[in-house]
Every structure is written in structure tokens, then in C-alpha cells.
Amino acid sequence: MSIPTPPPSAESGKRSRRKEARPGELLDAALDLFVEKGFAATRVEEVAARAGVSKGTLFLYFPSKLELFKAVVRHNIAGRFDEWKLEMQAFEGSSSELLHYCFFVWWERIGSTKASGITKLILSEAGNFPEVASFYRKEVIDAGQELIRQILRRGMDSGEFRKVDLDYAIYIVLAPMIFLMTWRHSIGMCVPDELELTPEEYIRLQVDNMLHGLCACQKPSSPPPTF
Amino acid sequence: MSIPTPPPSAESGKRSRRKEARPGELLDAALDLFVEKGFAATRVEEVAARAGVSKGTLFLYFPSKLELFKAVVRHNIAGRFDEWKLEMQAFEGSSSELLHYCFFVWWERIGSTKASGITKLILSEAGNFPEVASFYRKEVIDAGQELIRQILRRGMDSGEFRKVDLDYAIYIVLAPMIFLMTWRHSIGMCVPDELELTPEEYIRLQVDNMLHGLCACQKPSSPPPTF
Amino acid sequence: MSIPTPPPSAESGKRSRRKEARPGELLDAALDLFVEKGFAATRVEEVAARAGVSKGTLFLYFPSKLELFKAVVRHNIAGRFDEWKLEMQAFEGSSSELLHYCFFVWWERIGSTKASGITKLILSEAGNFPEVASFYRKEVIDAGQELIRQILRRGMDSGEFRKVDLDYAIYIVLAPMIFLMTWRHSIGMCVPDELELTPEEYIRLQVDNMLHGLCACQKPSSPPPTF
Amino acid sequence: MSIPTPPPSAESGKRSRRKEARPGELLDAALDLFVEKGFAATRVEEVAARAGVSKGTLFLYFPSKLELFKAVVRHNIAGRFDEWKLEMQAFEGSSSELLHYCFFVWWERIGSTKASGITKLILSEAGNFPEVASFYRKEVIDAGQELIRQILRRGMDSGEFRKVDLDYAIYIVLAPMIFLMTWRHSIGMCVPDELELTPEEYIRLQVDNMLHGLCACQKPSSPPPTF
DNA sequence: CATGAATGAGCTTTCATTCAT
DNA sequence: AATGAATGAAAGCTCATTCAT
Numbered sequence: 001m002s003i004p005t006p007p008p009s010a011e012s013g014k015r016s017r018r019k020e021a022r023p024g025e026l027l028d029a030a031l032d033l034f035v036e037k038g039f040a041a042t043r044v045e046e047v048a049a050r051a052g053v054s055k056g057t058l059f060l061y062f063p064s065k066l067e068l069f070k071a072v073v074r075h076n077i078a079g080r081f082d083e084w085k086l087e088m089q090a091f092e093g094s095s096s097e098l099l100h101y102c103f104f105v106w107w108e109r110i111g112s113t114k115a116s117g118i119t120k121l122i123l124s125e126a127g128n129f130p131e132v133a134s135f136y137r138k139e140v141i142d143a144g145q146e147l148i149r150q151i152l153r154r155g156m157d158s159g160e161f162r163k164v165d166l167d168y169a170i171y172i173v174l175a176p177m178i179f180l181m182t183w184r185h186s187i188g189m190c191v192p193d194e195l196e197l198t199p200e201e202y203i204r205l206q207v208d209n210m211l212h213g214l215c216a217c218q219k220p221s222s223p224p225p226t227f
Numbered sequence: 228m229s230i231p232t233p234p235p236s237a238e239s240g241k242r243s244r245r246k247e248a249r250p251g252e253l254l255d256a257a258l259d260l261f262v263e264k265g266f267a268a269t270r271v272e273e274v275a276a277r278a279g280v281s282k283g284t285l286f287l288y289f290p291s292k293l294e295l296f297k298a299v300v301r302h303n304i305a306g307r308f309d310e311w312k313l314e315m316q317a318f319e320g321s322s323s324e325l326l327h328y329c330f331f332v333w334w335e336r337i338g339s340t341k342a343s344g345i346t347k348l349i350l351s352e353a354g355n356f357p358e359v360a361s362f363y364r365k366e367v368i369d370a371g372q373e374l375i376r377q378i379l380r381r382g383m384d385s386g387e388f389r390k391v392d393l394d395y396a397i398y399i400v401l402a403p404m405i406f407l408m409t410w411r412h413s414i415g416m417c418v419p420d421e422l423e424l425t426p427e428e429y430i431r432l433q434v435d436n437m438l439h440g441l442c443a444c445q446k447p448s449s450p451p452p453t454f
Numbered sequence: 455m456s457i458p459t460p461p462p463s464a465e466s467g468k469r470s471r472r473k474e475a476r477p478g479e480l481l482d483a484a485l486d487l488f489v490e491k492g493f494a495a496t497r498v499e500e501v502a503a504r505a506g507v508s509k510g511t512l513f514l515y516f517p518s519k520l521e522l523f524k525a526v527v528r529h530n531i532a533g534r535f536d537e538w539k540l541e542m543q544a545f546e547g548s549s550s551e552l553l554h555y556c557f558f559v560w561w562e563r564i565g566s567t568k569a570s571g572i573t574k575l576i577l578s579e580a581g582n583f584p585e586v587a588s589f590y591r592k593e594v595i596d597a598g599q600e601l602i603r604q605i606l607r608r609g610m611d612s613g614e615f616r617k618v619d620l621d622y623a624i625y626i627v628l629a630p631m632i633f634l635m636t637w638r639h640s641i642g643m644c645v646p647d648e649l650e651l652t653p654e655e656y657i658r659l660q661v662d663n664m665l666h667g668l669c670a671c672q673k674p675s676s677p678p679p680t681f
Numbered sequence: 682m683s684i685p686t687p688p689p690s691a692e693s694g695k696r697s698r699r700k701e702a703r704p705g706e707l708l709d710a711a712l713d714l715f716v717e718k719g720f721a722a723t724r725v726e727e728v729a730a731r732a733g734v735s736k737g738t739l740f741l742y743f744p745s746k747l748e749l750f751k752a753v754v755r756h757n758i759a760g761r762f763d764e765w766k767l768e769m770q771a772f773e774g775s776s777s778e779l780l781h782y783c784f785f786v787w788w789e790r791i792g793s794t795k796a797s798g799i800t801k802l803i804l805s806e807a808g809n810f811p812e813v814a815s816f817y818r819k820e821v822i823d824a825g826q827e828l829i830r831q832i833l834r835r836g837m838d839s840g841e842f843r844k845v846d847l848d849y850a851i852y853i854v855l856a857p858m859i860f861l862m863t864w865r866h867s868i869g870m871c872v873p874d875e876l877e878l879t880p881e882e883y884i885r886l887q888v889d890n891m892l893h894g895l896c897a898c899q900k901p902s903s904p905p906p907t908f
Numbered sequence: 909c910a911t912g913a914a915t916g917a918g919c920t921t922t923c924a925t926t927c928a929t
Numbered sequence: 930a931a932t933g934a935a936t937g938a939a940a941g942c943t944c945a946t947t948c949a950t
Contacts, residue, residue, distance in 0.1 A: 043944065057911070172441070175406035176406075187360055189357075190361040193359065209440065210436065215387065282921090283922085499923080509932085513925065518924080579805075587867065609895065626887060628860070629887070632856045633863075636860075639806070645812075645815065656849055660853060668777075736916075737914065737916065745941080
């Protein structure tokens with residue numbers, strides 16, 4: 001009315017910051033809920049509510065629930081692998097130590113964070129959204145497997161690791177990680193603290209055994225039996 | 228084709244024979260669809276159609292979709308562990324061989340069959356049906372873990388395996404199994420034959436490495452570093 | 455097998471008696487359930503079960519649920535009015551006494567029996583099945599009203615009762631009856647014995663007041679006010 | 682037709698005005714249909730359609746069909762009794778006149794309006810929804826009975842009425858009312874104008890007889906006979 | 909941009925009715 | 930005649946999506 005010009009910097013600044021933050025808040029809320037309840041059981045209204053906006057607003061930013069889901073996946077796989085790769089190449093210790101290092105870094109940055117929920121989510125919904133799954137496989141899994149492959153090759157090249165078929169050996173490293181993420185987001189949530197198992201100790205033992213095996217004896221000279 | 232009339236004797240009592248077969252047919256159909264699409268995305272009408280009956284018929288045998296789900300889980304975990312336990316106790320080879328043996332038996336009886344889909348299903352839906360998940364944990368997971376525990380203890384008692392914390396070590400054995408089931412029913416379905424990896428070879432290498440480790444060197448005397 | 459001829463009279467007699475009793479048993483079961491739960495909330499399977507036959511058998515005797523309903527109504531209004539009429543014509547006491555008498559006879563034969571449920575049922579379902587309702591009105595209500603009309607006329611002719619418009623006066627007698635049946639089969643069932651009101655005392659007081667009115671004073675000479 | 686643009690000012694806020702009107706419109710539609718067809722035979726889609734909205738909209742305001750039913754009952758018994766009580770206490774005529782007055786007021790405000798359908802509805806559905814019935818009994822019936830009780834006590838205290846057992850006498854007043862409501866919403870709808878009976882004349886005669894009785898003779902000195 | 913009332917397709921579940929045995 | 934397994938048309942309810950404000 002009679003107020004000539006409202007201070008444009010303060011108000012509009014706060015508002016536009018809010019506005020630009022919207023998609024991110026929605027993605028965070030959606031991540032939480034998708035991980036917690038699955039795609040089908042998550043209602044868009046809940047997502048909107050948790051992000052503090054109305055249902056209509058969500059559809060302003062994402063044209064459908066499925067697109068929101070895709071965006072959540074895409075948003076949470078920001079190329080973490082590049083920096084990781086660099087760290088690995090700069091690593092100066094033994095390959096055993098590198099393996100240890102990578103496991104704990106993975107735990108810190110992925111395994112223990114919300115990002116782990118994404119993996120569980122994808123594995124759960126892969127059947128319903130193959131395109132999302134194969135997108136994830138290409139963008140995330142393959143990059144991770146490549147990283148693992150490099151670590152193993154490094155160890156084998158230096159003579160520290162035995163020679164094994166890399167295409168299969170990567171799963172020796174991958175399996176304990178995927179298992180831990182899957183477990184903690186499903187069955188693990190049912191009986192939380194019964195035995196007080198800690199992920200850290202789980203990882204320590206997995207890596208230790210991955211390197212040295214269960215056998216107390218010397219390295220095998222004969223191939224194992226087949227049934 | 229040229230057979231004009233199907234043997235009428237076999238047809239007599241067709242209806243009553245079907246009646247006894249119905250629950251099984253429905254459970255099989257439901258297993259397929261639940262595993263393929265998840266609980267929520269599976270429509271009961273689809274289940275009925277795949278079992279060759281109408282929607283209403285399904286509800287003649289199962290009072291609700293959730294009860295159908297529970298029945299599927301229950302039906303597919305019929306006490307397999309008892310015979311398994313006996314086989315294991317009768318086993319006369321080394322503990323390494325026993326571990327090998329168990330893995331391949333597991334693959335034959337569970338891993339490669341539809342039963343593996345159940346595990347994937349449970350892990351996916353655990354968040355939505357905690358009661359089902361904790362039922363499964365008690366009935367299946369715990370029994371499996373006990374079996375693994377016995378194998379490891381056998382090896383440790385005989386001096387064949389190193390001494391490790393059993394509560395964690397069981398996951399050394401469990402993780403590759405769960406991972407394989409999860410993987411094949413999700414991401415693994417997206418890129419089927421790309422690299423021609425076979426589950427058998429996966430298992431062989433996992434067990435081999437589980438026993439002997441990646442390290443070419445002698446057994447460790449010093450604890451691994453922590454980061 | 456080798457038994458030449460089973461006694462046909464005993465066995466087949468029992469069976470055919472059974473067979474002929476079927477519709478009646480079904481009608482009884484249906485009456486109970488329709489009265490108790492209403493038409494819509496009664497499942498034909500329940501009716502069959504209570505009658506001790508299968509669902510299919512019911513449809514052998516009654517082509518549809520609606521026809522069953524109609525049959526129930528028809529079956530339960532057997533011309534009781536004829537004998538009643540005779541009793542009334544033979545009655546030798548005063549008209550007041552006749553009114554009393556009729557009320558208590560009605561209570562004994564209708565009000566306190568399952569037959570009262572029919573009336574309540576018809577009143578409840580009249581909106582859904584007008585044809586049933588108007589059939590009931592013609593066959594039952596009108597006959598009852600005619601009976602009441604005769605009683606009142608008898609009293610007026612003898613000078614025992616005041617002159618009143620018979621078309622309306624019949625409701626003075628009908629209302630307490632219908633009300634009692636309706637009440638006992640609905641609201642009355644919620645708070646059964648709170649005050650220990652007995653139908654007999656209810657009837658006694660209704661008839662008494664119907665005859666003598668609430669006023670302690672003499673009969674009115676002036677018409678009542680209108681608002 | 683020739684009006685090109687409807688006045689925009691009146692249209693502004695149309696949606697929000699409707700929002701406030703919706704529950705009332707739905708309750709009105711539901712009242713009509715429940716009374717007309719009963720609870721079970723009324724489909725929520727019909728209710729919605731009659732209120733001019735879609736099925737989903739109804740569930741925006743009422744979480745289930747049963748809650749809608751309860752709301753209909755609750756909405757139509759808004760404390761009418763308070764004002765009524767005051768009117769009654771302020772009444773200055775004789776108790777006979779008061780009784781007359783109350784009957785006609787009841788007819789004007791309840792009996793002849795849609796509210797009377799509620800009573801019929803409750804009586805019909807009492808068996809299926811005991812909680813609703815007993816809620817209604819407490820909130821409505823009991824309040825009504827209390828009112829009747831006061832009128833009768835007033836007459837008895839002043840010596841205008843004979844002494845009668847109040848617990849039973851209230852039904853002398855209640856029965857003609859309940860009967861009329863039940864009748865008009867059931868059987869009465871089948872043969873609408875056959876005899877041109879008017880509710881007003883029905884009430885007039887009921888009250889008149891309630892006060893003075895059928896007997897042309899003096900007040901009774903001997904108790905009536907029992908059979 | 910943001911809202912949230914409104915929509916209606918779609919799903920689970922019920923149950924009168926049919927019909928092969 | 931009797932059975933009861935099978936059917937499928939409804940009905941209640943949910944929720945992603947739209948759109949007037």
C-alpha cells in the first residue's frame with residue numbers, strides 16, 4: 001500500500017533460498033521414506049508433508065511419483081567415485097592395508113549413511129523398475145566394481161595377493177558390503193540390539209578373513225573337491 | 228491333436244483332486260509373483276489368474292492377501308534344516324570339505340530354487356511386515372546360523388580353523404549366500420548374461436577364499452591396522 | 455450288498471420326512487437370522503448352515519434370497535385371524551374386558567413370539583421391498599385393523615365406549631402393539647434389564663389408560679385446544 | 682444463455698465456500714438415503730453423487746461409511762431438548778394442554794421433518810450397530826423420556842392426572858410418537874393417500890384419548906381383570 | 909509459485925448364485 | 930436331491946494426479 005519499497009534483498013533472498021532448496025528437501029524426505037517403507041508403501045503426501053510443503057508443490061518439481069523415485073536415486077549417487085579413485089591411487093601402504101582402508105572409508109561415507117538405504121531400495125524394487133535398476137547398476141555398481149578390481153589387481157601385481165579370477169573375485173569384496181547394507185535395512189531392524197554386534201567389528205573380521213582365510217594351515221597346493 | 232477324448236477315468240473326481248491341489252497351486256503362483264514384483268505390486272487377481280482360478284477362489288483358501296503372503300513364506304521353509312543337520316553330523320571329511328559340501332548343497336536345495344526368492348522377498352518387505360520378518364528370522368535365519376555355527380566350531384575344535392569370534396564369523400559364511408540370492412533376484416536380473424558368470428564358480432571361489440584368504444603370504448602374526 | 459431288501463418304510467420314511475421338512479427348517483432359520491440381523495446383513499450361507507444343509511440346497515428350494523425373504527413373510531402370517539375373529543365374536547364380557555383379552559392373547563401368540571420379529575423386519579425393510587411391505591399390509595395389517603375396528607365398534611354400539619372416528623381410533627390400539635414389537639427388537643435389546651420393565655405390565659397400563667385416560671377429572675365437554 | 686460471464690465476485694472463494702458446505706451437504710444426502718434404503722443398501726457412491734461430489738471426496742470428510750452414519754445421527758440430534766425443556770417449564774396452561782402442546786411441537790419440529798427418519802433408521806439398524814443404538818438411546822431417547830416424565834409428574838402433582846407408575850406411563854406418551862415415525866417411514870409409504878388420514882388428526886385423537894380414555898363411563902374403581 | 913480440494917482408476921474383499929459332481 | 934467349489938459383479942476404500950484459486 002503506502003510502503004514504498006520493501007527491502008528486496010532480505011526477504012526475496014530468504015524466499016528464493018527456500019525455493020531453490022525445495023527440490024532438495026523433497027528428495028531428502030523421499031529418500032527417507034522410500035528407504036523406510038519401500039516405493040509402493042510411501043505416499044507422496046507423506047513425502048510432501050515431511051518436506052514441509054503441500055502435495056501439489058511436489059508435483060511442481062517432479063511430474064510423477066516414479067520420476068521422484070528416479071530423481072532420488074540419481075541425486076544420491078553423486079560421483080563419489082572420482083575422489084575415491086584418486087585417494088586410492090595416492091595410497092602408499094600395502095594392498096591389504098588399502099583393502100582395509102577402503103572398507104572403512106566405505107563404511108564411513110556410504111555404509112553407515114542414508115546412502116546405504118538407496119542400495120537396499122534399488123535391490124528391493126529392481127523387479128518393478130528395471131530401468132532404474134540398470135541405470136543404478138551402470139552408474140554405481142559398475143564404478144564400484146571397477147574400484148574393487150583395481151585394488152585386487154594392485155595386490156596381485158605386487159605379488160601380495162594370490163592370482164584369482166577377477167570377474168569373480170570382486171564379489172568377495174562386494175558381497176560383505178551389500179549384505180551389510182541389505183541386512184541392516186531389513187531383518188536387522190527387527191531384532192536391533194540383541195547381541196550387540198557392531199558393524200565395525202563385522203567389517204574388521206570380514207576383511208581380516210578375506211585376506212587370511214579361515215584355515216589355520218598353510219596355503220593349499222591342491223584344488224578343493226567338487227560335489 | 229489326434230487324441231479325440233482324454234481318458235475319462237483320470238477325469239473323474241477332477242474337481243475334488245483340484246480342490247486339494249488348489250492351495251499349492253495358489254502358493255506357487257503367489258511365490259512367483261511376490262518374488263517378481265513384491266508384495267504391494269502383486270494383485271491378488273493376478274495370483275488367481277496364474278493359478279488358473281478366479282479372484283474369489285483365492286479367498287476361499289486364504290482369508291486375505293497378507294495371510295496368503297504369510298502362507299507362502301511358511302510353505303517354503305518346511306523344516307529343511309533337520310535333515311541338513313543330520314547330514315552334517317554324519318559328514319566324515321575335513322571341516323573345509325564340509326563347508327564346501329554345505330555350500331553346494333545349499334545352492335542345490337535353496338539358492339538355485341524358487342525358495343531363494345523368499346529370502347529376497349522377506350528382505351525387501353521386512354520394513355512393511357515386521358512380524359513376518361521376525362517370524363522368518365526366528366524360523367529360518369536362526370536355524371541356518373546355528374548350522375553355520377556348528378560347522379565353524381567343528382573346524383575350530385579340530386584345529387583346522389583359526390579361532391575367531393563365532394557371533395561375527397557366521398556372517399563370513401552367511402553373507403555370500405544372502406548376497407547371491409539378493410543379487411540374482413534384483414540387479415542380477417537386469418544384465419543377465421553379460422559376462423557369463425556362473426553361480427557355481429562364484430560359490431567355488433567364495434568358499435576357497437573364505438578358507439585361504441587373498442594373501443599370498445603366511446598367516447598374520449600382527450593385528451591389522453585400524454583407521 | 456447281500457442284504458436283500460432294506461426295510462423301505464423306516465428308512466425312506468425318515469428320509470422323506472426329512473426332505474419335506476427342509477423348506478420349513480430353512481424358513482425357520484431364515485426367520486431367526488433376518489429378524490436378528492436384517493435382510494442385507496444375513497448371508498444365505500448362514501441360513502443354510504443353521505438349517506443344517508448346504509448353500510446349494512437352499513437354492514434348490516428358493517430361487518433367490520429375495521424369494522426366500524418373501525417366503526419367510528408368507529409362511530409366518532398363516533391365517534391366525536380367522537380363529538381370532540371367532541373367539542372375539544364368542545366373547546361374552548364387556549368391551550373393556552374384550553380389549554384386555556385381545557391384548558393379552560396378542561401378546562401370547564404374537565408379541566412374545568418370533569412372529570413379532572416379522573413385523574419389525576417388514577417395517578425395517580419396507581423401503582427396500584415395497585412389494586413385500588404392501589403384501590404384508592394387505593394380508594396382515596389390514597386383517598388386524600379390521601379386528602380392532604370390530605372391537606371398537608362393539609364398544610361404541612353398546613354405549614360402553616365414546617364415539618370416535620374409527621379410522622383413526624384403530625391406531626390407539628395398534629400403536630402400543632407395534633411400538634412394543636419394534637422396541638423390543640431394536641433399542642430394547644441394547645439395555646436389556648436396566649429397569650426391569652415387563653411387557654405384561656406395559657400392556658396392562660396401556661390398556662388401562664387407553665380405556666380411562668390420564669385425567670383424574672370427568673369426561674371432557676369442550677374440545678382440546680389446537681396450536 | 683445471453684449472460685456471457687457470471688459475476689466473478691460471487692464466484693470468488695467458491696471452492697472454499699463449498700468446502701465448508703460439503704460436510705453438511707454430504708450429511709443431508711446421507712440422511713436421505715440411509716432413511717430411504719437403510720444403511721447396507723445405501724452405497725457411498727450414491728451419497729456422494731447426491732451431494733454432487735465424487736466418491737473420493739466423501740472420504741475426505743468421513744473416514745468410513747460407518748463414521749458417516751454416526752455423523753448423520755449425531756448431526757441430526759443437536760441438543761433440541763434444552764430449548765424444549767425451557768418452553769415446557771415456562772408453560773402456564775393445564776397439564777392436559779401442555780401435553781397437547783408438546784405433541785404438536787414435536788410434530789412440527791421432529792415428526793414431520795427428516796429428523797424423524799433418523800429414529801426409524803436407528804430402530805432398523807439397532808441390531809447391526811448396537812453402539813450407535815445405545816449412543817442414540819442415551820443422547821436422545823433418555824432425554825425425551827425425561828421430558829415426558831416431567832410433564833406427567835407435573836400433572837400428577839397438580840392432581841390433574843391420576844397416579845400411575847411413571848416408568849411405564851412414559852410409554853403411553855412415547856409409543857404413539859415412535860409408532861407414527863416408524864409407520865410413516867415404512868408401511869405408510871406403500872399406500873400413501875388411500876384413506877387420507879392426516880398425522881395431525883392422528884395426534885389429536887391420540888392425545889385426546891390418552892387423556893380421557895375410550896370409556897364413556899366414570900373412572901374405574903376396581904382393577905382390570907387379568908387373563 | 910503454492911495450495912489442497914477434488915477426482916476416479918484401481919485394489920482388496922464379500923457374497924449371491926451357478927453347476928459339475 | 931444334495932453338495933460345495935467356483936464364479937464375478939459389486940462395494941468400500943486408497944491415493945497419485947489435476948486444477949481452480
